[in-house]
Amino acid sequence: MTPGHPREPFWTALRDDQRAALMRMGMRRRYTPDEVLVRENDTSDCAFVLLDGCVKVSAIAHHGYQAILGLRDAGELIGELAGSDGGLRSATVIALTDVDALRLPTASFGPFVRADPEVAAILRRTLSARLREADRSRAAAGAESAQQRLAALLLHLGQRYGNPQPQGEIVINLALSQHDLAGLALTSHRSLGRILTGWRRDNVVLTGRRRVVLVRPAELARLANGA
Numbered sequence: 391m392t393p394g395h396p397r398e399p400f401w402t403a404l405r406d407d408q409r410a411a412l413m414r415m416g417m418r419r420r421y422t423p424d425e426v427l428v429r430e431n432d433t434s435d436c437a438f439v440l441l442d443g444c445v446k447v448s449a450i451a452h453h454g455y456q457a458i459l460g461l462r463d464a465g466e467l468i469g470e471l472a473g474s475d476g477g478l479r480s481a482t483v484i485a486l487t488d489v490d491a492l493r494l495p496t497a498s499f500g501p502f503v504r505a506d507p508e509v510a511a512i513l514r515r516t517l518s519a520r521l522r523e524a525d526r527s528r529a530a531a532g533a534e535s536a537q538q539r540l541a542a543l544l545l546h547l548g549q550r551y552g553n554p555q556p557q558g559e560i561v562i563n564l565a566l567s568q569h570d571l572a573g574l575a576l577t578s579h580r581s582l583g584r585i586l587t588g589w590r591r592d593n594v595v596l597t598g599r600r601r602v603v604l605v606r607p608a609e610l611a612r613l614a615n616g617a
Contacts, residue, residue: 398519399465401439403512412439415498421489423565428469430482436493437469443489444551444564448573449481458573460520461486463550467516486564534616536577537585541614543575544595548604560604568597 401409418441421427427438430449444463451457459481462468468483503510534542544562552560566574572582589595594610596603604610 398515400467400470400512400516401441401465403515404509408506408509411502412492412494412499415502416492416494419491419493421485421491423485423487425485425489427483427485427489427491428479428481430479432479434469434479435496437467437496437499438483438494439492440464440466440468441490441492443491444486445489446484446486446566446570447481448484456569456573458570460574467513470513470516486566536575536581538614538616539577540571540575540582540585541610543571544602544604545607545610545614547602548607552604558607560607562602562604563600564602565600566602 404412416439421443427445428434440462442464444461445468446461447459447468448456449459462483469479503513547562547564547566548560551564552562554560568582568586569579572579575582586595586597590597592609594604594606594613596605
């Protein structure tokens with residue numbers, strides 16, 4: 391449901407020798423939650439591979455609204471366009487968890503991609519997968535209710551980032567605000583608040599600072615299917 395998740399992450403798709411070459415080329419750096427990796431409209435001198443952790447990608451839309459473009463996690467490439475051509479950053483990337491990233495300088499990464507047709511093809515597939523996922527999300531916005539989209543989003547986040555509990559609950563410890571969730575679910579903050587209020591009342595979810603608890607995942611699955 392969240393935009394921008396290719397089925398096969400960039401790092402996973404590479405051969406061992408290609409990954410080794412990038413490790414020699416780059417520099418590993420760790421980021422803590424809320425730390426900015428790149429900022430929109432900054433000049434660029436690198437791309438990043440996420441070796442571990444999760445980040446949020448956002449951009450300024452109309453009237454200063456912060457649009458959430460998606461989440462990225464281990465194995466995924468970020469900043470690849472600016473990192474290849476040295477252009478301005480098109481989005482801001484912020485760590486949601488502790489992040490281990492490989493910083494790849496433009497001066498080396500761009501020529502590396504251009505010199506290796508296989509790496510260039512993997513990069514194209516990564517970009518294409520993100521575009522297809524964004525298209526599917528926009529299509530869902532026209533065909534599904536806000537409640538369906540939010541239920542599907544929370545189930546996706548629970549599967550990808552959640553910690554199952556013995557009682558069947560799933561705890562999602564990501565620093566996502568309600569504005570972030572609204573953006574990812576392609577709905578308004580007001581609609582999201584109304585839905586969450588009802589779900590909290592019915593003990594379907596619990597929300598708190600930097601965490602969401604899926605109390606009744608089966609009920610969310612039913613709601614996601616429009617039942």
